Structures are given as C-alpha cells and as structure tokens.
Amino acid sequence: INNFSEIEIKILNKLNEYGKAYIVGGAVRDILLGVKPKDVDFATNLPYETLKTLFNEYNPKETGKPFGVIRIRVNDTDYEIAKFREDNYENKDGLKIIPEEKKVSFIDDIKNDLARRDFTINAMAYNQTEGIVDLYNGQKDIENKMINFVGNAEERIIEDPLRVLRAFRFMSRLNFSLSENTIEAIKKQKSLLNDIPKERITMEFSKLLLGENIKNTLTLMKDTGVLEIIIPEFKATYNFDQCNPHHNLDLFNHIISVVSKVPADLELRYTALLHDIAKPVVQTFDDKGIAHYKTHEIVGADMARDILTRLKLPVKLIDTVAEIIKKHMILYKDITDKKFNKLLSEMGYDNLLRLIEHSIADNESKNDEVVSTENDFYERLQRAVEKQMQVTINDLVINGKDLIELGFTGKEIGQIKKELLDKYLSEEIQNEKEEMLNYVKEKYNK
Numbered sequence: 001i002n003n004f005s006e007i008e009i010k011i012l013n014k015l016n017e018y019g020k021a022y023i024v025g026g027a028v029r030d031i032l033l034g035v036k037p038k039d040v041d042f043a044t045n046l047p048y049e050t051l052k053t054l055f056n057e058y059n060p061k062e063t064g065k066p067f068g069v070i071r072i073r074v075n076d077t078d079y080e081i082a083k084f085r086e087d088n089y090e091n092k093d094g095l096k097i098i099p100e101e102k103k104v105s106f107i108d109d110i111k112n113d114l115a116r117r118d119f120t121i122n123a124m125a126y127n128q129t130e131g132i133v134d135l136y137n138g139q140k141d142i143e144n145k146m147i148n149f150v151g152n153a154e155e156r157i158i159e160d161p162l163r164v165l166r167a168f169r170f171m172s173r174l175n176f177s178l179s180e181n182t183i184e185a186i187k188k189q190k191s192l193l194n195d196i197p198k199e200r201i202t203m204e205f206s207k208l209l210l211g212e213n214i215k216n217t218l219t220l221m222k223d224t225g226v227l228e229i230i231i232p233e234f235k236a237t238y239n240f241d242q243c244n245p246h247h248n249l250d251l252f253n254h255i256i257s258v259v260s261k262v263p264a265d266l267e268l269r270y271t272a273l274l275h276d277i278a279k280p281v282v283q284t285f286d287d288k289g290i291a292h293y294k295t296h297e298i299v300g301a302d303m304a305r306d307i308l309t310r311l312k313l314p315v316k317l318i319d320t321v322a323e324i325i326k327k328h329m330i331l332y333k334d335i336t337d338k339k340f341n342k343l344l345s346e347m348g349y350d351n352l353l354r355l356i357e358h359s360i361a362d363n364e365s366k367n368d369e370v371v372s373t374e375n376d377f378y379e380r381l382q383r384a385v386e387k388q389m390q391v392t393i394n395d396l397v398i399n400g401k402d403l404i405e406l407g408f409t410g411k412e413i414g415q416i417k418k419e420l421l422d423k424y425l426s427e428e429i430q431n432e433k434e435e436m437l438n439y440v441k442e443k444y445n446k
C-alpha cells in the first residue's frame with residue numbers, strides 16, 4: 001500500500017489535517033493488485049467550499065454530477081475529492097427520475113460510503129491512520145480473483161441494473177470470475193438492463209470489450225442472456241453451424257476468438273465482434289451441402305451500422321467499423337501492389353492497418369490458413385507508405401482549375417481526376433504537375 005504516489009499521500013495528509021479522509025474505490029483495488037490506478041478518488045467529511053479553498057493552488061474544477069465533488073489534475077492524473085455520501089434510491093427507476101441534487105445525501109461516515117459501492121473489490125478505503133478499511137472482504141475476493149456484490153446481489157442490481165455490465169467489465173479487465181451468487185442474480189434480474197439509457201450501457205460495454213479476458217466474458221454474457229439484450233442480432237450466432245470446411249468453430253465461438261485476438265483497440269474490437277454478424281441472414285447451401293455466405297461483408301457492414309447507431313457510438317467509429325467489415329474478405333485474395341496502393345488511398349494508414357490485423361486474427365480463428373502466410377502485409381503496408389501512396393483525390397497536384405484551363409468542363413473534371421489518381425496508384429505516372437498535364441493533353445488531344 002506504500003505504492004500511492006507522493007502527491008496522493010500529500011492530498012490525503014492535507015485532508016486529514018482539516019478533517020477525515022480516505023482514498024476509496026478503484027484506486028485501493030488497483031494498488032492491491034499491484035497496478036497503477038488510472039485515477040484516484042478521495043472521500044472526506046469536508047464540505048465542498050472547504051475543499052475548494054484547500055486545493056485552490058491546483059485550480060479545482062467542480063464536476064457536474066454528483067454535486068459537491070471537486071476534481072484536480074496533477075501530472076496527467078485526475079484526482080476526485082468527494083464528500084462521504086450514500087445513494088438514496090427512492091423508486092425503482094432510480095437514476096433516471098430522481099433529480100441529481102436529491103439523489104445523494106451527505107453523511108459523516110465512510111461506512112455508508114463504502115456500502116453504496118458495487119463490488120467488494122471496489123468497496124475498500126485507505127488512509128494512513130486506519131490502514132485498509134475492508135468491511136466486505138474485498139481483499140479476500142482480490143486474492144481469489146472473484147467478483148461479489150456488496151450486500152444482496154439482486155437488490156444491488158435492482159437499485160442500478162448497469163451494475164450487471166460493470167461486473168462483466170471488471171471480469172474482462174481484471175481477468176476475474178463472477179461468483180455463483182453473482183451469476184444467479186444476473187440471470188434473474190438481467191431484463192432490467194432494458195430500462196437503462198443506451199449511453200450508459202455503451203460506455204460500460206466499450207470498456208468491457210477492451211479487456212484481456214474478453215473471450216470468457218462474452219461467453220458468460222451469452223450464457224446468462226445478457227449479450228442478446230445489448231445486441232439482439234447475436235442470438236442467431238449461438239450454436240450456428242457454419243457448415244463450411246474452413247471452420248471448426250460455431251459462429252459465436254469463431255467471433256469471440258477473433259475479438260480476443262485483435263489488439264485492444266475499440267474500432268478493431270467492434271469490427272471483430274460484428275464482422276460475421278450477417279452470416280445467419282445470408283446463408284445458402286450448394287448441392288454438396290456446403291454453406292456459402294456471399295455478400296455477408298456488405299450486409300454485415302449495414303447491420304453493424306444499425307447496431308452501433310442504436311448503441312449511440314460516435315459516427316467516426318461507426319464509419320470505420322463498417323468500412324473494415326465491408327472489406328474484411330479482401331486480403332484473402334491474392335492482392336496486387338496496385339490494389340494494395342488503392343486500399344491505402346481509400347482507407348488511410350490507420351484503417352488499412354486495422355484491416356490487416358483483423359484479417360490475421362480472423363485467419364487464426366479458422367481451421368486452415370486462408371490468408372497466405374507468405375503475404376507479408378505489414379511489410380507491404382510499410383513499402384506503400386514509403387512510396388507515399390497514401391494519396392487521395394485531394395492530394396493530387398492537379399486541381400480543377402488546371403483542367404478547366406485545358407478546356408475540360410463539368411463532370412469531366414471529376415472523372416479525369418479519378419483517372420489520374422488511378423494511374424498514380426498503379427504507379428504508371430507520378431504525382432507531378434508536368435507529367436500529369438502531359439498525360440492528359442496527349443490522351444485527350446488538348
């Protein structure tokens with residue numbers, strides 16, 4: 001526990017000089033796990049006004065919700081200092097209906113502040129006089145890598161159903177398991193998730209997707225019936241026999257294998273999750289009884305768009321995921337340098353890199369290697385970048401004005417620009433004014 005930084009101990013001392021304070025929640029958990037906390041939260045009996053004065057030198061900001069919390073930022077870390085509080089859930093709709101100011105009441109005790117927290121591993125506090133305050137066996141659960149609710153699991157889910165996803169989030173991120181009791185409560189109360197605003201669901205789901213234990217987590221989400229509440233389209237992938245010699249896994253297990261093999265990048269994880277989502281929709285059989293999935297990339301890109309829009313993810317992420325899904329079979333074919341240059345021009349470096357990473361993970365999740373191992377995509381990408389092939393129509397040295405001067409009009413201008421880009425990406429001409437003008441003049445007799 002000596003692993004808290006100097007500044008954290010300094011804040012703690014200062015708070016304890018004027019009142020009573022602890023480091024609480026995720027930071028205590030992370031220190032016990034031996035990892036550096038992302039952000040450190042403090043709980044204290046001091047009122048907001050006092051906190052503001054005490055930490056004036058750090059330019060404290062008031063966080064919007066909950067009220068009475070200040071945030072300071074030192075050396076790239078956020079510190080939140082909040083007065084002890086307990087949550088009051090006045091009716092079943094809890095978080096949605098009760099106004100924020102009425103939802104929390106301040107109390108002068110850490111005990112209730114810890115009782116309102118979700119899991120035992122997140123419900124510990126620390127200060128230098130009392131050491132670790134662990135009223136719910138959080139340390140034991142950390143040792144056993146086990147997630148348990150504080151108090152009655154079902155009641156805690158009813159209070160805030162988002163906690164179902166938080167349980168899966170910590171399972172995925174920390175490589176923990178959910179206790180039997182937690183799993184049973186989730187199975188019984190999972191449908192309450194339907195009433196939670198999509199933004200809150202998506203925030204937890206995205207964090208969960210980036211975890212290293214993602215394969216087991218998605219499997220348990222399927223087995224408890226939670227995954228299909230978030231993405232109903234997933235139901236059709238469960239036990240879906242791909243009836244295809246390339247695959248020994250059923251569709252669901254193939255998908256989660258790919259998800260677990262791509263790097264922990266949000267766009268890539270969503271791409272992997274949804275890349276084959278259209279397979280059950282487009283499946284056809286030939287007369288040998290082998291299944292085919294023509295157009296599943298195109299239909300899948302549209303389905304992914306719908307799903308991710310429903311989840312209220314940012315448009316930029318949705319566009320990226322849809323584009324990679326649409327192209328996710330391209331690298332399976334032998335691909336010429338010309339085609340590779342074109343892909344780089346169309347997608348840009350980041351997304352072509354993602355396409356490569358996805359294809360490799362997809363390939364490794366199949367029976368046989370369909371992507372040729374001789375195809376060294378990373379090197380080819382590097383070569384294309386070095387040759388400066390990351391060029392789009394707007395990067396051409398020739399512009400509309402040049403073409404008008406040569407006597408072209410209207411639609412012709414766009415068509416010629418496209419042609420020039422194509423010739424450039426095929427490495428037939430260079431992106432140089434003289435050369436491009438000569439090419440156009442000669443070809444069109446201008």
Ligand code: ATP
Binds near residue numbers: 024162166
């Ligand atoms: P991370 O390192 O990912 O930020 P964290 O444990 O800090 O993990 P936060 O979502 O930042 O998680 O929440 C901070 C703390 O607040 C938690 O550790 C937990 O004690 C409490 N908490 C947050 N959300 C809830 C909730 N919905 N119900 C109960 N307690 C919660």
Ligand code: MG
Binds near residue numbers: 026039
């Ligand atoms: Mg946190």
